[in-house]
Amino acid sequence: xxxxxxxxxxxxxxxxxxxxxxxxxxxxxxxxxxxxxxxxxxxxxxxxxxxxxxxxxxxxxxxxxxxxxxxxxxxxxxxxxxxxxxxxxxxxxxxxxxxxxxxxxxxxxxxxxxxxxxxxxxxxxxxxxxxxxxxxxxxxxxxxxxxxxxxxxxxxxxxxxxxxxxxxxxxxxxxxxxxxxxxxxxxxxxxxxxxxxxxxxxxxxxxxxxxxxxxxxxxxxxxxxxxxxxxxxxxxxxxxxxxxxxxxxxxxxxxxxxxxxxxxxxxxxxxxxxxxxxxxxxxxxxxxxxxxxxxxxxxxxxxxxxxxxxxxxxxxxxxxxxxxxxxxxxxxxxxxxxxxxxxxxxxxxxxxxxxxxxxxxxxxxxxxxxxxxxxxxxxxxxxxxxxxxxxxx
Amino acid sequence: xxxxxxxxxxxxxxxxxxxxxxxxxxxxxxxxxxxxxxxxxxxxxxxxxxxxxxxxxxxxxxxxxxxxxxxxxxxxxxxxxxxxxxxxxxxxxxxxxxxxxxxxxxxxxxxxxxxxxxxxxxxxxxxxxxxxxxxxxxxxxxxxxxxxxxxxxxxxxxxxxxxxxxxxxxxxxxxxxxxxxxxxxxxxxxxxxxxxxxxxxxxxxxxxxxxxxxxxxxxxxxxxxxxxxxxxxxxxxxxxxxxxxxxxxxxxxxxxx
Numbered sequence: 203x204x205x206x207x208x209x210x211x212x213x214x215x216x217x218x219x220x221x222x223x224x225x226x227x228x229x230x231x232x233x234x235x236x237x238x239x240x241x242x243x244x245x246x247x248x249x250x251x252x253x254x255x256x257x258x259x260x261x262x263x264x265x266x267x268x269x270x271x272x273x274x275x276x277x278x279x280x281x282x283x284x285x286x287x288x289x290x291x292x293x294x295x296x297x298x299x300x301x302x303x304x305x306x307x308x309x310x311x312x313x314x315x316x317x318x319x320x321x322x323x324x325x326x327x328x329x330x331x332x333x334x335x336x337x338x339x340x341x342x343x344x345x346x347x348x349x350x351x352x353x354x355x356x357x358x359x360x361x362x363x364x365x366x367x368x369x370x371x372x373x374x375x376x377x378x379x380x381x382x383x384x385x386x387x388x389x390x391x392x393x394x395x396x397x398x399x400x401x402x403x404x405x406x407x408x409x410x411x412x413x414x415x416x417x418x419x420x421x422x423x424x425x426x427x428x429x430x431x432x433x434x435x436x437x438x439x440x441x442x443x444x445x446x447x448x449x450x451x452x453x454x455x456x457x458x459x460x461x462x463x464x465x466x467x468x469x470x471x472x473x474x475x476x477x478x479x480x481x482x483x484x485x486x487x488x489x490x491x492x493x494x495x496x497x498x499x500x501x502x503x504x505x506x507x508x509x510x511x512x513x514x515x516x517x518x519x520x521x522x523x524x525x526x527x528x529x530x531x532x533x534x535x536x537x538x539x540x541x542x543x544x545x546x547x548x549x550x551x552x553x554x555x556x557x558x559x560x561x562x563x564x565x566x567x568x569x570x571x572x573x574x575x576x577x578x579x580x581x582x583x584x585x586x587x588x589x590x591x592x593x594x595x
Numbered sequence: 596x597x598x599x600x601x602x603x604x605x606x607x608x609x610x611x612x613x614x615x616x617x618x619x620x621x622x623x624x625x626x627x628x629x630x631x632x633x634x635x636x637x638x639x640x641x642x643x644x645x646x647x648x649x650x651x652x653x654x655x656x657x658x659x660x661x662x663x664x665x666x667x668x669x670x671x672x673x674x675x676x677x678x679x680x681x682x683x684x685x686x687x688x689x690x691x692x693x694x695x696x697x698x699x700x701x702x703x704x705x706x707x708x709x710x711x712x713x714x715x716x717x718x719x720x721x722x723x724x725x726x727x728x729x730x731x732x733x734x735x736x737x738x739x740x741x742x743x744x745x746x747x748x749x750x751x752x753x754x755x756x757x758x759x760x761x762x763x764x765x766x767x768x769x770x771x772x773x774x775x776x777x778x779x780x781x782x783x784x785x786x787x788x789x790x791x792x793x794x795x796x797x798x799x800x801x802x803x804x805x806x807x808x809x810x811x812x813x814x815x816x817x818x819x820x821x822x823x824x825x826x827x828x829x830x831x832x833x834x835x836x837x838x839x840x841x842x843x844x845x846x847x848x849x850x851x852x
């Protein structure tokens with residue numbers, strides 16, 4: 203079984219472009235140009251040079267000895283938390299901002315949940331002199347205050363999304379509505395592997411630098427370029443898509459996607475889309491979606507603002523459906539405990555999103571020689587208040 | 596058999612009025628009262644909105660009416676229950692407007708079958724581009740004799756407009772400008788140019804202009820270049836729950852004096 207996107211933007215039965223006609227020209231323009239531009243040598247040179255000198259890539263692949271000992275495997279941490287702005291989100295933000303410039307766009311909009319994508323986009327826009335507007339749910343603005351201020355310092359305008367449930371889903375709706383109303387000079391930098399085709403593919407490609415580096419680094423450190431497991435948390439799924447990318451069609455590598463179970467899969471307060479979702483269309487693509495029997499999108503719950511999205515990217519929906527991916531579910535408590543464990547054991551405070559990936563280690567019986575790579579998608583600075591409130595340290 | 600929509604456009608040349616309302620708003624059981632009042636008013640086509648939690652193409656007024664309708668308990672089973680009496684109330688063409696997800700979740704086949712049973716003439720699903728329609732929906736729509744209305748905008752290419760025309764969707768929904776619903780109208784040379792440009796294409800499908808039309812002057816203006824206008828947000832705003840029938844008839848009289 204080969205995992206790949208088809209010409210209509212489908213991974214298996216998920217994906218596509220369910221967009222209002224109003225956005226059709228924008229999406230067509232993007233579809234016609236994203237590969238041509240992003241594969242161009244000059245673009246690649248500029249992108250790679252910014253990733254190296256501005257973002258700080260390659261990020262290290264760190265063998266976490268104490269963690270390895272505890273879980274009985276060779277556990278490597280791909281340190282995306284060491285990127286400029288503190289998460290993997292910057293890879294995609296810089297890529298798309300460069301692409302938008304080449305498309306002749308003058309302004310950038312973005313949505314953000316936890317604020318990491320908003321900060322990354324605001325940063326890329328400051329660097330590339332592009333005015334930036336970030337839509338953020340009113341509730342998320344409250345729980346991720348430091349990131350709101352960071353975006354403002356970087357010169358971005360932060361617009362509260364006050365419709366619906368006032369979180370990431372609604373921030374995305376508002377960004378799309380703004381794009382509908384301002385189609386000519388604006389590019390919408392979607393922050394995850396979601397949205398209408400070609401966004402999921404484009405974002406995956408910009409994030410694929412992660413798995414590309416893992417291959418080289420493992421070759422150097424282990425004498426082989428593929429691990430036995432790659433583990434990553436999934437909200438929309440961009441860090442997971444980036445960490446899985448070069449291994450999608452290497453079936454020896456187990457791809458583990460970890461979703462937020464919130465208070466428990468059956469608690470009614472969860473963001474575990476693959477466990478609780480069904481086929482549906484949201485934000486311009488077909489995927490697995492948390493929704494009522496009547497097709498109304500329901501509000502997910504997670505302690506992590508970055509994981510409480512009611513859907514997942516179409517690639518991940520396909521990985522789930524085809525069983526190519528292994529999906530695990532981690533509660534708030536398990537994630538917070540794993541976050542504190544990593545902090546105390548290895549001296550790294552992970553983002554609460556990332557802590558979900560770490561908590562899944564408990565759910566495996568590894569062999570001692572297994573090479574496990576966990577994508578450490580972001581650092582926990584922004585989540586200090588969440589850690590303090592939880593108080594489990 | 597000539598269907599209802601074709602009949603309307605054959606009756607007289609132009610100046611058709613389509614009114615949109617959100618099912619379950621202002622109150623859950625208002626659907627049939629609104630349908631009856633619209634039937635008795637100078638309205639040619641009726642568009643019933645299926646409320647959706649994430650209506651991307653809609654501005655604040657319709658978003659809010661959808662939220663209220665959902666909070667009132669509106670859902671598709673309820674709507675089809677209410678519409679069981681539809682063809683006793685009106686013989687005007689009735690379209691359902693909504694978003695793909697509701698149809699998919701309900702089951703496309705079951706949804707279309709229900710529409711056909713109660714006498715719906717067609718659907719308007721703004722997040723369903725033609726490509727997806729042809730890929731997944733068309734055979735089912737055809738089986739149940741449902742029209743699918745496509746939207747075009749000032750940025751839609753001539754080639755694509757011709758493709759829309761070929762689909763014979765009952766009418767073409769011309770979005771007045773690049774915007775969500777309920778935007779402002781005002782003088783716009785670009786809009787005029789757009790209306791004239793499409794008019795000169797001599798399409799076989801009738802053209803109705805929507806988004807941003809809120810008064811008689813705007814409707815009169817689009818009537819010069821298209822077959823009529825579609826009013827949604829302004830109508831929703833005008834609804835008075837205490838005098839639903841009076842507020843509807845009063846609104847239509849102001850629009851079409």
